[in-house]
Amino acid sequence: MLYLLAVTVLCAVLTGCYTLQPVGTVVPDVGNGIALDINDVGRVGLGGSMGPEISQIEGRLVEHDNAEYVVAVTAVHLLRGGEQHWSGESVRVKNEYVTSVYQRSFSRGRTIALSAAGVAAVAWLARRSLFPGGFPDDPTGPSDSTGIANRAPVRPRGIGRAFGPVRHTPLLIPHLSRP
Numbered sequence: 001m002l003y004l005l006a007v008t009v010l011c012a013v014l015t016g017c018y019t020l021q022p023v024g025t026v027v028p029d030v031g032n033g034i035a036l037d038i039n040d041v042g043r044v045g046l047g048g049s050m051g052p053e054i055s056q057i058e059g060r061l062v063e064h065d066n067a068e069y070v071v072a073v074t075a076v077h078l079l080r081g082g083e084q085h086w087s088g089e090s091v092r093v094k095n096e097y098v099t100s101v102y103q104r105s106f107s108r109g110r111t112i113a114l115s116a117a118g119v120a121a122v123a124w125l126a127r128r129s130l131f132p133g134g135f136p137d138d139p140t141g142p143s144d145s146t147g148i149a150n151r152a153p154v155r156p157r158g159i160g161r162a163f164g165p166v167r168h169t170p171l172l173i174p175h176l177s178r179p
Helices: 002-015 040-050 108-130 159-163
Strands: 018-022 033-038 054-064 068-078 083-094 098-106
Touching (some): 033 040, 033 068, 040 083, 054 083
Antiparallel strands (some): 018 098, 054 068
């Protein structure tokens, strides 16, 4: 369990956090991740191949000239909040279909925050797995006049807690011989 969590956190940290930043009048470089906001004319023009409710297209810029973008699409965001995942199919999008262009860029602050949260989660889980009942020499625990800590036994968690006490029933073996 701890190993699986550590691998998951490590993968999240290595991939980092990315955000979409508006590029303004500058055209992003070929090969970079981009997102294109699609206007009403674009929804009509691309409706036959991509669906009529396109809000935004995400993907990698394959080619750009003065008339159109060629994008290897990875995701399509819909007007009502849905999302469709694509596997890199190339789509030609005319410039007049696009309202805004965004470039995918690395976010250092979000990556640091995610890394800190991941490290804290791993540390907490490691502490819980190494010392499940607390620290053995905890001086803050209650004690009697002899200085010995009074510890109550920990109730086992599981089925007995949710459904009442567990009662052991005798094993019933069916009678297989003839009467």
